[in-house]
Amino acid sequence: MENLEALMHGFGIALSGNHIFLMVIGVLLGILVGVLPGLGAPNGVSLLLPLTFGMQPVSAIILLSSMYWGALFGGSVTSILFNIPGEPSSVATTFDGYPMARDGRPTTALATAFGSAAFGALAGVVLITLAASWVAQVALAFGPPEYFAVYFLAFASFIGMGGSPPIKTLVSLAIGFALAAVGIDTVSGSVRLTMGIDEMVKGVSFVVAVMGLFGIGELMIAVEEEFHVKAISSKVEWREVFRTLVGLPKHGWALLRSAAIGCWMGITPGGPTAASFMSYGIAKRLSPRHANFGKGEPEGIVAPEAADHAAGTSALLPMLSLGIPGSATAAVMMGGLMIWGLNPGPMLFVEQKDFVWGLIASMYLGNVVAVVLVLLTVPIFAALMRVPFFIIAPVIVIICTVGAYSVSNSYLDVMLMMGFGVLGYLFKKLHYPLAPLVLAIVIGDKAEDAFRQSMLMSKGSLGIFFAKPLVTTLILLGAALLLMPTIWRTIGRMMPRSEVKP
């Protein structure tokens, strides 16, 4: 009940004209970056970040999170209409969304996608409303060892459940940690890992890394496959939209299951991309009509979309209540929080009630705004896809360059960004995950501090991580997650496999 009261208070904050305006702007910009290849939610949010420094934190987070919702929706539009996923997390939507649209039912495909997405997002927000403050309350009692254990758990779940090769995930994560350590050490004040370049004392900003990894890297992946944009009619027939939305409860079971998968993957940092693939795979395996998957089966759209959005939304739960972002975009937002002078984590729920509940309320509103706006603007953004790639590509390179430069007016950052671009391309091409790297840059210092403070408490003994039941449980849970890939492989070898390939 207390939560409901707080939520109502939050609606009071979110429902101001100024904030609704920011939501509309955020969603529209989000759809734009979602539609454009090479620009995604992490870049979009990073680009907007420097522009929010003068704002109230609650206004700033509403703008950024709305952009996130918009990007999630925008990614689905191009997946369905052009078979080009605008976002990595909407790849699974192309499997059935595009065939359905190609067979003359683009409106049905879009409406199914948006309806399921809205349901997934709603599930995520409800979960946050109910559970976030409770998690925060538990976390208030956390000391450094507990924090380190939670970080350990988060990183272990990347390796165990992220779906990429575990050692590649580990390398990506460790590189992020190393980059986070560059610059002045917050504990001792000494300068670390500058590799002889004086300017590196300021450290490596996650914004620079995101611009390169997700911007330039993704552009290079996109340019490799030659686009043949075959335009499917992008006209939205409103009657068909309503008929589809009314018919969605038919897929109730699939919706619930996908939303649950999404929420789980969002809270543990598996992320939206892994969630959508996993949900699609499970839907295909369980559906009685699994032969129809890949040919325009509605459940093949419902499953990835609901999971994608549920994961995207619920990724904010651990960010708010523990200070651990559940996805790359959430990591960027959390970086923003720290720049605005807020301390992500349980204290937010005590000290920044307006901020937290304003944000949560805005998530309900923002998703409604996003569904309406995306339906209204599909034809406009679809037309954008006809702008030739040779014009879009340089524009995105320029945007990323300016974005990296504007972090601290440094040309070195621009060079670093290009380096990250090449690395991002290689990583994507070879199935190294990028999200752990970004996450580790943002929270690497905090994880290290937690470890060192724990060591100070125990005078250098690792035994502190096994001293209390909670810490021990978390550490053991993390260790179990680390071993997951090995366990799965062993089970897979023992049982005859019915492999699900989308």
Added chain:
Amino acid sequence: MVSGRSLEAATALITGAFGAAVIVSSLDNGIGWSAAGVESGTFPLIVGVVILAGSLFNLVQGWLHARAVILGPSELRRLAILFVPAAVFVGVIPLIGMYVAAALYIFGAIAWNKRGSLLLAAAAAIGTALALYLMFEKTFQISLPRGALGTWLGF
């Protein structure tokens, strides 16, 4: 033509070299336990060792299991068409500044792909520079680099 094997190897070597550099650099900060707690080089050292060991694993793994051809000639050509101009654009910023570099970049891209429409290319180029100026210099008060050219012109 680039094989999956060489791309895997190149990536593992890059990450491995980074790991090695992190290890060497962390030794300067002191590792282990001191009166003030865990010394500041310890964490980077562990991380560096993880990167190096993981890279070695990926190197071997990539060598054994990689796909034969991962980049054909046409893909390489397309990559070059994107990356070379982008690198040149970034490279000339200290000389001619962000505005001129961005304008030339857009001009070049359009003129190259749509031969003959120089007027369109010029318009788009000027439009880009103007948009950057209004957006950053005017609205958000972020001063973009003008380069040596800017200094010479006194802009």
